[in-house]
Structures are given as structure tokens and as C-alpha cells.
Amino acid sequence: MTTPSSPSPAPDDPPPGAADVDADVDMNMDVNVDVSVDVVLPCLNEAEALPWVLRRIPPGWRALVVDNGSTDGSAAIAAAHGATVVREARRGFGAACHAGLVAATADIVCFCDCDASLNPSLLVPFVREVRAGRADLVLGRRRPQGPGAWPAHARAGNLALSRMLRRRTGLRLRDLGPLRAARREALLGLGLTDRRSGYPLQMVVRAADAGWRVTEHDVPYLPRTGASKVTGTWRGTWQAVHDMRRVLAEPPARHAAEPAPATQAGRTPETGHVPETGHAAEAGRTAQEGTSR
Numbered sequence: 001m002t003t004p005s006s007p008s009p010a011p012d013d014p015p016p017g018a019a020d021v022d023a024d025v026d027m028n029m030d031v032n033v034d035v036s037v038d039v040v041l042p043c044l045n046e047a048e049a050l051p052w053v054l055r056r057i058p059p060g061w062r063a064l065v066v067d068n069g070s071t072d073g074s075a076a077i078a079a080a081h082g083a084t085v086v087r088e089a090r091r092g093f094g095a096a097c098h099a100g101l102v103a104a105t106a107d108i109v110c111f112c113d114c115d116a117s118l119n120p121s122l123l124v125p126f127v128r129e130v131r132a133g134r135a136d137l138v139l140g141r142r143r144p145q146g147p148g149a150w151p152a153h154a155r156a157g158n159l160a161l162s163r164m165l166r167r168r169t170g171l172r173l174r175d176l177g178p179l180r181a182a183r184r185e186a187l188l189g190l191g192l193t194d195r196r197s198g199y200p201l202q203m204v205v206r207a208a209d210a211g212w213r214v215t216e217h218d219v220p221y222l223p224r225t226g227a228s229k230v231t232g233t234w235r236g237t238w239q240a241v242h243d244m245r246r247v248l249a250e251p252p253a254r255h256a257a258e259p260a261p262a263t264q265a266g267r268t269p270e271t272g273h274v275p276e277t278g279h280a281a282e283a284g285r286t287a288q289e290g291t292s293r
Helices: 050-054 074-080 093-103 120-131 152-169 184-189 199-209 234-248
Strands: 037-043 062-067 084-087 108-111 137-144 180-183 214-221 287-290
Touching (some): 037 120, 050 074, 062 074, 084 093, 093 199, 108 120, 108 184, 120 137, 137 199, 152 199, 199 214, 199 234
Parallel strands (some): 137 214
Antiparallel strands (some): 084 287, 137 180
């Protein structure tokens, strides 16, 4: 698999509604010394947003755009902007995310939506926190930046979900946003199985069952480019609720997958170890193609 260099700035304008929030992010922070980072970007028809997103991947990191059956040329645009493209034929947000996780080779893996609602450069302090061993999973708490950034019904649903998560796991989170970072091998060890809208929630639930240290930090949340595949339709919203209820109904894992040893500094032994699941077999389902600059 080709590992391209970071995409250089292109003349494209930011997508509509995507305010410039780069000023507060130090893109030269020391995050690429002794650590590798892959950013998984699940993608379904995000041609308009992709250039804006890919130009904001921190220097030295690799963008893995997982094309989930786009028909608008998203894969070609991603490759043209220096990303490595992973093909995932099975439809579903979780299927795309997991295909990216399996295809990743970096020590630390980040996730970010591909619709220009979140700036991937905001992941820099997340990676620093994971690398320093201060957290095992870092999440971004979305803070809407303007009308339409986060519909009221979606925010209410997210709040209710956070409360249900607290009852199920004890975690006091205020959001279950898609911007996140953790170590790859530890994530694979969780044995995530949801391949639809429940994937992000299942990651947090199983991390909590494993005794991981989970933290969250405020991040600007911009109006997305294009219609949401989840909250943008009643069918998508219903499917997401169904998937997440199913995840919350799962019994706590009998065994927990602890994070990699590098993240263990300062923590007490809370759980046992479990062998990593057979994730290698899934790698054969993803065909990868990349370009180098």
C-alpha cells in the first residue's frame, strides 16, 4: 500500500458554511515524532467536502478515505488530494470505519467525518494525549458553530443517548461524536461487530467495559456539506436509533481488551486481557489504492 505525503494546499474554496477554524490549531505541534498516525475518513458521496477536509490533515499523517460506494467521483478526488483510498463494498458507516481501521498500519488511529463538519487538524491534541498515556480513547464534544450545524432533534437524541450510556457504563460523556483517537491494536482488541450506525457507540461501550480511560474535549462543529445520511432522513434516524439501542442492550463483555502497554502508565489493573479477534481475515475484504506525492 502506498503511503502518500500530506496533501498540499489546493485552490479550492471551503465548502458552503465551513467557517475557517484553523487559527487556534497549531499544525506544527510535535505529534509525528516516534509515532505514526492514520486518519480514517468514511466516505459516501462527499466530493464537494473532500478537498477542504484533506487539506486539513496534519503534516506527516496519512488520510485513509474509505469509499463506501460513492457515485460522485469521491474516490478519484481523494486520490488526487494525496489520500490513500480503501474500498468497502458493504454499505454502512460502521463497515466503512472498520475497513479503515483494518487497513490502517499506524500506531494511533483517528476517525473523522468526511463532510466538512469537523476539522481533522483538531485531532492534534487528541493524539498527544493518547501518545502521552493520559487517555486511551479521546473524543470530541461537538459545539455547534452556527444555525443548521446540529439539528435540534439530533442534539436531543444525542443527549438522551449520553444519559443511557452513563447508566450502562458509568461514563459521564456529553457527546458521542465521530472525532476520536486511540491506539490501533487496542481498538482491534475490542472486537467491534456493529457495521452500521452503532459502531461509534459500540466502541465507547466496549472501551468502558475494558476499563479504558475515556476523555472528551470541545471541538467546533460546522454545518455539514450536503445532506446527512443519518439524521437527514427519517429512515436514517430510525435506523441509527435501532442500531444504538441494540448496542446498549448488549451485556457487558466478560473479558476486556486492555489498551496497548504504551498507554498503561499510571493506571490500576481493572480488567483482564483477551486475545485480539480475528481481524486479519477482514483485511481481505478491502482493496486499497493510493497515490504518492
